[in-house]
């Protein structure tokens with residue numbers, strides 16, 4: 001089932017970062033909430049510099065959380081018949097997501113690989129990056145982001161194996177709290193033939209070999 005309508009489709013097929021799926025988000029409600037936050041921190045939401053901020057934040061949130069209204073089937077349903085029995089890997093896919101605990105960004109790169117199904121079904125390389133964006137543009141934790149990407153590959157491409165490795169810096173650990181800028185969190189998820197130690201080691205050496 002697709003969750004896209006015309007506006008979402010235009011966004012889905014444009015370059016990453018131009019999503020305009022904001023109509024699914026209740027912008028007036030965000031605006032009211034942001035005004036309340038500004039008041040609560042002791043600011044004057046009516047002063048010149050802040051006057052349009054609730055509106056801007058609502059627009060930004062509609063973009064940053066657009067993935068909530070996009071379904072991975074819409075990107076992974078584009079497949080080609082191609083006989084390729086080895087690993088296909090797109091590495092260093094940059095992305096921004098939002099920590100669901102603090103609503104501040106975490107960002108980094110995702111490495112997404114799979115061994116195509118026996119029936120020779122492969123997807124376009126850009127679709128792997130689109131898949132990352134669909135799950136990144138939601139309130140997230142890194143572990144779930146990693147698992148959701150690999151599960152979507154398994155569900156929609158029926159691959160012989162799949163691997164996802166995600167490396168991130170979390171702003172909630174950099175700019176506040178424990179304040180450790182530069183600390184990286186690495187998560188991985190593997191399925192199918194990628195559990196085989198030799199296959200997994202080969203994939204990891206391709207991912208980490210920079």
Ligand SMILES: Nc1nc2c(ncn2[C@@H]2O[C@H](COP(=O)(O)OP(=O)(O)OP(=O)(O)O)[C@@H](O)[C@H]2O)c(=O)[nH]1
Nearest residue numbers: 099100101102140141142143170172173176177178
């Ligand atoms: N496992 C996991 N933890 C995360 C992620 N993003 C943020 N966190 C952590 O979520 C935890 C929330 O801890 P709490 O004690 O409830 O919140 P807090 O008082 O703000 O915690 P501090 O960040 O330690 O100040 C923190 O340890 C964060 O580092 C994530 O993607 N995965």
Ligand SMILES: [Zn+2]
Nearest residue numbers: 099101102172
């Ligand atoms: Zn956080």
